[in-house]
Amino acid sequence: MSRLATKVALVTGGGAGLGRATCLAFAAESAAVVVADRDAEGAAGTVSLIERKGGSAVSVETDVTQASDCERMVAEATSRFGRLDFAYNNAGMGGEGLPTHETTLVHWDALMAVNLTGVFLSMKYEIPAMLETGGGAIVNTSSIRGLVSYPDLSAYTASKHAVFGLTKSAALEYADKGIRINAVCPGVVKTALVEQSYARMPGFEERSLALHPVGRFGEPEEIAATVVWLCSDEASYVAGAGLVVDGGWVAQ
Amino acid sequence: MTDAQFAGKVALVTGASGGIGRAAALRFARGGATIVCADVDEDGGHETVSLVAAGGGTASLVLADVSSESDVESLVDITMHEYGRLDIAFNNAGIGLFGKPLVEITEDEYDRVMGVNSTGVFLCLKYEIPAMLQSGGGCIVNTASKAGLVGDAGLSVYSASKHAVVGMTKTAALEYARKGIRVNCVAPGVIDTDINTPFWQANPGAYEEFSKKPPMGRMGTAEEVAEAVAWLCTDDAAFVHGHAMSVDAGLLAE
Amino acid sequence: MSDFDHKIALVTGAGSGIGRATALVFAREGAAVACSDIDTESGEATVRMIEDLGGTASFVRADVSVGSDVEAMVQTVVERYGRLDVAHNNAGIGGLGKPIDGHSLSEFERTMAINTKGVFHGMKYQIPQMLKQGGGAIVNTSSMMGLVGLAGISAYSASKHAVVGLTRSAALEYGSKGVRINCVCPGIIRTPINQKYWDEFPEAEKEWLSIEPIGRYGEPEEVAEVVAWMASDEASFMHGHALSVDGGATAQ
Numbered sequence: 001m002s003r004l005a006t007k008v009a010l011v012t013g014g015g016a017g018l019g020r021a022t023c024l025a026f027a028a029e030s031a032a033v034v035v036a037d038r039d040a041e042g043a044a045g046t047v048s049l050i051e052r053k054g055g056s057a058v059s060v061e062t063d064v065t066q067a068s069d070c071e072r073m074v075a076e077a078t079s080r081f082g083r084l085d086f087a088y089n090n091a092g093m094g095g096e097g098l099p100t101h102e103t104t105l106v107h108w109d110a111l112m113a114v115n116l117t118g119v120f121l122s123m124k125y126e127i128p129a130m131l132e133t134g135g136g137a138i139v140n141t142s143s144i145r146g147l148v149s150y151p152d153l154s155a156y157t158a159s160k161h162a163v164f165g166l167t168k169s170a171a172l173e174y175a176d177k178g179i180r181i182n183a184v185c186p187g188v189v190k191t192a193l194v195e196q197s198y199a200r201m202p203g204f205e206e207r208s209l210a211l212h213p214v215g216r217f218g219e220p221e222e223i224a225a226t227v228v229w230l231c232s233d234e235a236s237y238v239a240g241a242g243l244v245v246d247g248g249w250v251a252q
Numbered sequence: 253m254t255d256a257q258f259a260g261k262v263a264l265v266t267g268a269s270g271g272i273g274r275a276a277a278l279r280f281a282r283g284g285a286t287i288v289c290a291d292v293d294e295d296g297g298h299e300t301v302s303l304v305a306a307g308g309g310t311a312s313l314v315l316a317d318v319s320s321e322s323d324v325e326s327l328v329d330i331t332m333h334e335y336g337r338l339d340i341a342f343n344n345a346g347i348g349l350f351g352k353p354l355v356e357i358t359e360d361e362y363d364r365v366m367g368v369n370s371t372g373v374f375l376c377l378k379y380e381i382p383a384m385l386q387s388g389g390g391c392i393v394n395t396a397s398k399a400g401l402v403g404d405a406g407l408s409v410y411s412a413s414k415h416a417v418v419g420m421t422k423t424a425a426l427e428y429a430r431k432g433i434r435v436n437c438v439a440p441g442v443i444d445t446d447i448n449t450p451f452w453q454a455n456p457g458a459y460e461e462f463s464k465k466p467p468m469g470r471m472g473t474a475e476e477v478a479e480a481v482a483w484l485c486t487d488d489a490a491f492v493h494g495h496a497m498s499v500d501a502g503l504l505a506e
Numbered sequence: 507m508s509d510f511d512h513k514i515a516l517v518t519g520a521g522s523g524i525g526r527a528t529a530l531v532f533a534r535e536g537a538a539v540a541c542s543d544i545d546t547e548s549g550e551a552t553v554r555m556i557e558d559l560g561g562t563a564s565f566v567r568a569d570v571s572v573g574s575d576v577e578a579m580v581q582t583v584v585e586r587y588g589r590l591d592v593a594h595n596n597a598g599i600g601g602l603g604k605p606i607d608g609h610s611l612s613e614f615e616r617t618m619a620i621n622t623k624g625v626f627h628g629m630k631y632q633i634p635q636m637l638k639q640g641g642g643a644i645v646n647t648s649s650m651m652g653l654v655g656l657a658g659i660s661a662y663s664a665s666k667h668a669v670v671g672l673t674r675s676a677a678l679e680y681g682s683k684g685v686r687i688n689c690v691c692p693g694i695i696r697t698p699i700n701q702k703y704w705d706e707f708p709e710a711e712k713e714w715l716s717i718e719p720i721g722r723y724g725e726p727e728e729v730a731e732v733v734a735w736m737a738s739d740e741a742s743f744m745h746g747h748a749l750s751v752d753g754g755a756t757a758q
Contacts, residue, residue, distance in 0.1 A: 148758050151719075168505035175467035175502045187491065213429035218491040225488035234483065237441075237476035239468060240505030241498040248429045251422035251494025251655050321611045354626070354676045355633050359573050362626060366618065370664060374606070374614050381607040400667075403674025403746060411671035412622060415652075419667030420606065422655030427605045494655060 002030035003232060008081040010034040010073065012064050012122055013091030015042025017191030018141065020049075021220035022088050025228045027055035032081045036062035036073040037091070056081075064091045064118030074125040084129040086231040089122040090141040094197035095156035097204070108155045115159035116166070123170055127179060135178025137231040140167045142183040144246045152201065160185075164242050171240030180239045182230050187246025189218040213248030257486055259284035262335045264327070266318050266376060267345030269296025271445035272395065272481075274303070275474035276342050279482045281309030285340065288331045290316040292345075318345045318372030319364075328379040337387040340485050343376040344395040346413075350451040354408040362409050369413035370420075377424055381433060389432030391485040394421050396437040398500050414439075418496050425494030434493055436484050441500025444471040467502035510537035510738070514587040516580070517541055518570050518628060519597030521548030523697035524647060526555075527730035528594050533561030535734060537592065540583045542568045544597070570597045570624030571616075580631040590635045592737045595628035596647040600699035601659025603707050614661045621665035622672070629676050633685055641684025643737040646673050648689040650752045666691075670748050677746030686745050688736050693717070693752025695724040720753030 009026040013019035015037030023033045027050040035050075035057055037043040043059035050057040058080050062073045077084045092115045096107050119140050130136030145153060146160035164183050171181040188194065188208050198205045209217065226245050229235055244250055263280040267273035268289035274296070277287045281304040289304075289311055291297045297313040304311035314330050316323040331338055346369045349361055373394050384390030399407050400414030417437055425435040442448075442462050452459045463471050480499045483489060498504050515532040519525035521543035529539045533556040541556075541563055543549035549565045556563035564586060568579040583590050598621045602613060625646045636642030651659060652666030673689040680687060694700060694714050700723075704711035715723070732751045735741055750756050 148756075150758060168502070171502045171505050172467045176469040213426045214491070214493055215430045222488065222491040226492075229483050229488065234479040236479075237468070237472035237499050237501050238480065238497075239500075240502030241500075243492075243497060244495045245489075245491045246493070246495075247491050248425050248493035251425050353679045354672070355630050357626075357630070362623065366622070366668075370618065370668065371611070371615065374609070374661070374664070375611065378607045378609065378611075381605075399675075400671065403671060403676075403678055405675065405678040408672050408675035408679065409626065411675045412626070412668035413671075415667040415669075415671030416618070416622070416664035419652070419655060419663040419665075420660050423657065423660040423663045424606045424655075426655050427657045427660070 005030035007031040007085040008034065008077055008083050009086040009088070009231070010036060010077050010084060010126065011088045011090060012036045012062065012073070012118070014046050015039045017193055018186065018189065018220050018223050019088070019090045020046045021224035022090065022227050023057065024049060025221070025224035026086070027053065027057060029228060030055070031086065033057040034073065034077045034080070035059045038063045064122055065113040067121050070121040070125045074129050078129055083133045084126060085133070085136045087122065087126045087136070087138045088227050089119045089138065091118050092141060094193050095153040097152045097197065097201035099152055100154040103155055111155045112159055115156070116162045119163050120166060127174065130179050131177060138179065138181045139227045139230050140183045142167065142185045142242055144185050144187050144244065144249050146183065146185050146242065147244070147250050167242070168240045175239045180235070182238060182240065183242045184223060184226050184230065185242045185244045185246065186223045187218055187249045188212065189220055189223055191220060211249065213252060216247065218245060218247060257283045258340070261285045261339035262288065262331065262337050263340035263342065264288045264290065264331055264338060264380070265342045265344060266290045266316070268300050269293035271447060272440065272443065272474045272477045273342070273344045274300045275478035276344065276481050277311065278303060278307065279475070279478040280340065281307060281311060283482060286335060287311035289313045290327050290345070292317050318376060319367035321375055324375040324379050328383050332383050338380060338383040339387060339390050341376065341380045341390065341392045342481055343373050343392065345372055346395055346447070348447045348451070349410050350448070351406040351454060353406065357409055365409050366413050369410070370416040373417050373420055377420060381424070381428065384433050385431065392433065392435045393481045393484050394437040396421065396439045396496055398439050398441045398498065398503055400437070401439055401496060401504060421496065422494040429493050434490070436492055436495045436497060438477060438480050438484070439496045439498045439500065439504070440472060440477045441498070441503040442466055442471045443474060443477055445474050465503070466500065467506070472499060472501060510535040510592070513537045513591040514583065514589050515539045515592040515594070515737070516583050516590055516632070517594045517596060518568065518624070519543060520552050521545050523699060524692065524695065524726045524729045525594070525596040526552045527726035528596065528733045529563065530556060531730045531734040532592065533559065533563060538562040538587055540564055540566055540586070542566050542579055544569045570627055571619035573627050576627035577631050580635060584635055589639055590632060591642050593628060593632045593642070593644045594647070594733055594737065595625045595644065597624050598647060598699070600703055601662035603658045603703060603710070605658065606660040609661050617661035618665050618668070621662070622668040625669050625672055629672065629687070633676070633680055636685045637683055644685065644687045645733045645736050646689040648673070648691045648748060650691050650693045650750065650755050652691055653748065653750070653756050673748065674746050681745050686742070688744055688747045688749060690729060690733050690736065691748050691750045691752065691756070692729045693724055693750070693755045695726055695729055697726055717755050718753040719755065719758060722753070724751065724753060
């Protein structure tokens with residue numbers, strides 16, 4: 001399938017989980033993919049998976065909390081592939097599982113830096129590159145925790161609400177300049193990051209599953225497919241939206 | 253997405269005689285679905301059927317007023333009788349009532365708008381769900397509106413009717429999430445279709461004004477909404493339940 | 507809370523539950539209260555309760571689903587008291603405990619007629635009177651189910667979502683003309699409506715408790731205090747809002 005042939009996509013946190021699944025989904029549509037991740041090995045792994053299937057990809061070791069890294073990852077896309085069409089700002093970390101007053105400032109700052117500032121810094125460099133080639137599409141990973149909350153996840157929830165707010169503002173600024181910006185709000189998807197979070201919160205997984213109207217957690221591929229669709233021309237009138245992929249969680 | 257994403261599926265589209273309904277019928281047909289078009293407008297309905305056929309697809313027309321229980325029951329019966337299954341339903345039939353302040357809205361106008369937009373969706377869900385359960389599952393998309401999520405001056409009863417659609421969407425989604433039926437709705441912003449014509453005619457200059465309102469600087473097309481509806485009905489959207497998907501160029505973000 | 511001295515308040519569904527509680531609060535704060543209900547006995551009982559506490563009240567019977575009843579009700583209030591300052595459109599019926607396809611058309615229509623059309627009728631006749639006076643405040647009773655869904659109560663949820671839609675739109679139409687319009691979204695409250703549901707579905711009374719982060723159901727008085735505050739001058743900048751009084755239920 002080559003809906004996105006000649007297009008270039010950049011994914012942060014592309015070395016694992018939702019990011020990796022989305023890199024593979026972009027590549028399956030023939031887009032060239034820039035895999036950015038703090039974990040160089042993970043990113044290289046994603047690139048191998050793509051190349052093995054005949055696709056085109058490059059990895060860039062990137063810490064999204066660093067402006068210079070974000071600048072560099074975008075420069076890699078434009079210098080290697082000549083353009084940047086799509087970006088999926090997905091790099092993120094999970095919550096600690098502690099109530100608000102026990103949450104440490106260290107955890108708060110670290111989480112905000114990745115989940116929120118990282119999205120801001122990523123867009124800061126992606127947008128000019130896209131404006132240069134006449135437009136593009138950006139999807140930021142918010143979460144169902146960007147719409148509702150859950151106990152013992154205050155920093156994570158705050159960061160994901162903030163990402164949704166940031167998404168909406170940016171969307172309004174660039175909608176008539178050819179760049180569509182949206183958020184995806186995944187429900188609970190079993191990735192390594194989520195499993196780590198759950199390990200810190202005993203009983204959470206069972207309770208979470210019971211509360212999912214659909215009776216199961218999501219698959220990374222389901223989020224990936226949503227992101228790719230949002231970037232495609234088929235979503236040409238979708239901007240500033242938070243697309244909820246959560247098995248019915250926020251509907252209740 | 254391939255040309256065969258809806259191959260073998262039977263899709264029912266209400267309000268298929270024009271606008272978003274027609275665009276959706278054509279879109280589903282392009283994906284290989286067999287279409288049952290429902291509407292009160294016979295000429296428009298026949299035209300949609302012809303357009304589907306011209307594109308190589310299969311469609312039939314059933315005249316039905318979604319605010320009538322017997323019409324909706326027959327519509328689903330005929331579909332099951334003709335095709336033996338129902339996989340997709342796009343409950344889209346709707347009428348507008350734009351530009352009238354609440355205190356000026358008459359009982360008749362209230363009843364008409366709520367009858368088609370809310371009761372119509374209820375009746376469709378009521379009869380489609382058992383048919384889909386019989387068919388082993390299915391996917392329903394209702395047409396809500398940006399006005400189903402927020403209010404707007406001059407839209408009170410329309411907004412009420414579309415909020416009701418959102419409420420029914422969420423509840424039905426919760427009831428059938430584990431039974432193989434996915435229910436969602438689309439919330440279009442300002443889309444360039446005939447539902448708006450009376451308002452443009454009554455308010456000179458409004459068309460140009462509303463064209464500039466969306467953050468993208470233009471109205472949406474029926475096809476753009478149809479793409480979102482179609483996507484919601486693919487397996488890629490299997491984890492999307494009870495969602496009100498905005499297709500509004502950022503209007504709701506403001 | 508501001509004095510409601512010399513103010514005239516109208517409450518529909520004043521014969522029980524949230525309506526009765528609100529009528530009592532308005533009276534406590536000095537308003538003369540027109541208590542309306544479809545059930546004369548309970549409506550008049552509310553009037554007696556108010557008078558026993560030294561307040562001023564009267565009963566006016568109305569079926570809010572009938573436009574002419576509501577028109578006459580507002581007329582009667584104006585004839586008796588000369589004005590109408592505050593209206594609480596609260597009359598409503600509850601959920602049915604069956605899936606959407608298990609509802610009959612007449613059940614659906616009845617729920618919508620009372621819960622939604624009743625609010626439409628209320629505002630249709632209250633607003634012109636308030637405009638004549640230069641202003642007023644209206645609070646409509648929606649529900650937590652006007653914001654989210656719950657299995658088994660689709661007609662109720664549809665009707666309460668619709669109340670939010672009516673409220674927001676009417677607010678935008680009349681705000682600059684001095685009429686403040688908001689709605690309250692109660693969570694699960696110990697009212698006769700819910701008691702009736704729990705009598706029929708006893709498991710629900712226990713099950714629904716898990717919906718309330720606060721760990722208990724609400725009391726009608728707790729909603730009434732919020733309604734009265736929203737109708738008072740202290741809430742003078744609150745407009746077009748759906749205020750949740752739900753023990754945290756919609757935060758999750």
